Structures are given as C-alpha cells and as structure tokens.
Amino acid sequence: METFSLRVKDELARLTGARSCCERTELLGLARAAGVLEAGQSGLRLIITTESPVVARRAFSLLKKASGLTVHISGRPRRIQRHTLYAVTLPTQPGLKEFLGDLGLLAPEEGPVRSVIPKEDCCRRAYLRGFFLGAGSVSNPERAYHLELVTGSRNHAAYLIRLLRSFHLRGRRVERKGYHVVYLKEGEEIAAFLTLMGAVQSRLELENIRALKGMRNQVNRLVNCETANLTKAVEAACRQIENIRYLVERVGLENLPLPLREVAKLRLEYPEATLRELGAKFKPPLGKSGVNHRLRRLEAMAERLRR
Ligand SMILES: [Zn+2]
Structure with missing residues (x-):
C-alpha cells in the first residue's frame, strides 16, 4: 500500500x-x-x-x-x-x-x-x-x-x-x-474527507503538497515574472508568490499562523488578483489594507528566515 x-x-x-x-x-x-x-x-x-x-x-x-x-x-x-x-x-x-x-x-x-x-x-x-x-x-x-x-x-x-x-x-x-x-x-474533496474522518495531520500534509503543486502551475502561468516591463502590481504579486513558496518549503504551510496561511493560499490560487479582489475572497471579506498588512507580514517572515 x-x-x-x-x-x-x-x-x-x-x-x-x-x-x-x-x-x-x-x-x-x-x-x-x-x-x-x-x-x-x-x-x-x-x-x-x-x-x-x-x-x-x-x-x-x-x-x-x-x-x-x-x-x-x-x-x-x-x-x-x-x-x-x-x-x-x-x-x-x-x-x-x-x-x-x-x-x-x-x-x-x-x-x-x-x-x-x-x-x-x-x-x-x-x-x-x-x-x-x-x-x-x-x-x-x-x-x-x-x-x-x-x-x-x-x-x-x-x-x-x-x-x-x-x-x-x-x-x-x-x-x-x-x-x-x-x-x-478532487484534491479538495479528499482533503475534506480526511478532515471529516479526523485525520487532521494528514490533511495538512496534503494541503502542503497541493499548495506546492498549485504554485508550480501558477509560477508557470506567471512566466512574465522574469521579463521586463512588469506593472508594479504584477511585480509585487511575483515577489509575494516567491516568498510564499519559500515559506512553504522552509516551514510548511501548516505552521504559518492562520491569517497568514489564508492569505498565502489565496495569493497562490489567484496570482493575478488585485489586493481588493483577494480581500473579497476572504470569509468574511477583508479590506485592501488588511490584505496588504498580512502579505507584508508574510514577506517579513520570509526575509527573516533568509537571513
Ligand atoms: Zn456519535
């Protein structure tokens, strides 16, 4: 097995x-x-x-x-x-x-x-x-x-x-x-099934792998990250995704504080979304500055780890 x-x-x-x-x-x-x-x-x-x-x-x-x-x-x-x-x-x-x-x-x-x-x-x-x-x-x-x-x-x-x-x-x-x-x-359904059975640890392991897999796809979609002429917003999103990927690999998604985990998952899922659009996907919705604040905390965390 x-x-x-x-x-x-x-x-x-x-x-x-x-x-x-x-x-x-x-x-x-x-x-x-x-x-x-x-x-x-x-x-x-x-x-x-x-x-x-x-x-x-x-x-x-x-x-x-x-x-x-x-x-x-x-x-x-x-x-x-x-x-x-x-x-x-x-x-x-x-x-x-x-x-x-x-x-x-x-x-x-x-x-x-x-x-x-x-x-x-x-x-x-x-x-x-x-x-x-x-x-x-x-x-x-x-x-x-x-x-x-x-x-x-x-x-x-x-x-x-x-x-x-x-x-x-x-x-x-x-x-x-x-x-x-x-x-x-579906990955999401399997995750839900693991949770309902009580396999919380295994679910987190699955989520981590899903996040990494999702990231690979998104990074491919964002090929333009490497090229010139980026808008400020895309540049920021690229940097955020880069930092989130680093955090997932170093500490694991499940070890991030819940608010940061949420924003990390949403950013990976919607790499092209603006802060306002990301905020609307929270339950309950979060304002633009709230999203920004959380993303900054993530970035600060990644920078601390890199040093
Ligand atoms: Zn019972």
Whole structure:
C-alpha cells in the first residue's frame, strides 16, 4: 500500500476520545469493510482481517469495549506477499449473536446500516472512518488525487455515496474485478474527507503538497515574472508568490499562523488578483489594507528566515 495511505490509517487508528455512539458505528463500518461472519458447527463468529497492526489493535479494542466479550487477535505471516495478515476474532460464545444483532451486523447490508447509523453527524463520520480503515486507500498526493472505498455490495456502495453526499462530497462508483469502488478524485474533496474522518495531520500534509503543486502551475502561468516591463502590481504579486513558496518549503504551510496561511493560499490560487479582489475572497471579506498588512507580514517572515 502507498505510504500516504498508511500514514492516514496510522493517524486514524490512534485517535482517541471518541464518544461511545461513534465507537460502535466506527466498529460497524470497520466490520462491514473488513469483517466476515462465519457460521461454523458450534455457531457464529466474526473475523476482521487487516494488514495493518495498528488497525488490528484498534479493531481489537473497539470490539472488546463494545461487546465486553472474549476477543482474540493473531498475526500470521503470509509467505507470498511477505507481510503479515492480522485477524481479530470474536469467537463463538454466549451473547455473541445478540451483540452482532445490536451492532447491526446480522441484518442485510442495506437496511441495517440505514437504521443503525443515527442521524448524528459524529457517527456518520465515525462510520466512514471505520470503513476507510478496513477497506479504503488513498494515493500519494504527489502522484495523484485518488481516494477509494471498496465493497463487495452494490447496495453498500450506494449507501457510501449517500453518506458522502451528506457531507457535500461527490463519490463516484466504478466496478473493478467484481468489487464496487467508491472514489473521490478532487484534491479538495479528499482533503475534506480526511478532515471529516479526523485525520487532521494528514490533511495538512496534503494541503502542503497541493499548495506546492498549485504554485508550480501558477509560477508557470506567471512566466512574465522574469521579463521586463512588469506593472508594479504584477511585480509585487511575483515577489509575494516567491516568498510564499519559500515559506512553504522552509516551514510548511501548516505552521504559518492562520491569517497568514489564508492569505498565502489565496495569493497562490489567484496570482493575478488585485489586493481588493483577494480581500473579497476572504470569509468574511477583508479590506485592501488588511490584505496588504498580512502579505507584508508574510514577506517579513520570509526575509527573516533568509537571513
Ligand atoms: Zn456519535
């Protein structure tokens, strides 16, 4: 799996402080994504498998906490792919069936999810987090903007799309090798998805890469920066972009104070805008002198660092 994907999962799997309603829905999402119910001779059991030790540990503690039942965790190396597959098992035992029923895992895939997932925003986020941990991945943003959730069920794919839509994200569906893949393709949407799952650090990493990528394009558009006969305004914008690029590379966009981060992002996005036009893009709008003030602070910061 790609490294960015691993970092996102690592971050998510270490999140703490979830409400207990969310712990259950995260578990449901995770079990739907990576779990199987097996009906053996002695009865039912649930097995969640994952290649990630942190995800396995999270599955273990979520199951333990939500059910109060006996849970097993094991890792077995897979010779062919040279990595370990972890299995978290809820073995056959009294109370298991009731627990699975309560959780929503026994009913058919479309219905239970609908009825079990409450309207609460927090739980819808938790469900997506659990599902992503179990059957999601995201490409390295340097390479491409692509995030996907994979399911074997068409109904479930439709459900995931509805869930995403409730957060104003437009998931699309494609079939691949008998699976249904729900994916996001826009950098901005992927960033929003990471945030809603709680992967704040990963989101900042993504934003940083987006800013650098955007800058490369904008600097190309502003080729005229290097030529003579620049208007004063274009000259200033070129210098600002140059300084912002320097700051992004040296300290990272995420380490700038919020007001400066905002103005840096807008300047990169609208290299040709006047200060007044930039100010109008703030929420709430900022006057020309306010924009100017922030840009000057950015430049001063870059100059201090250069010395
Ligand atoms: Zn909740």
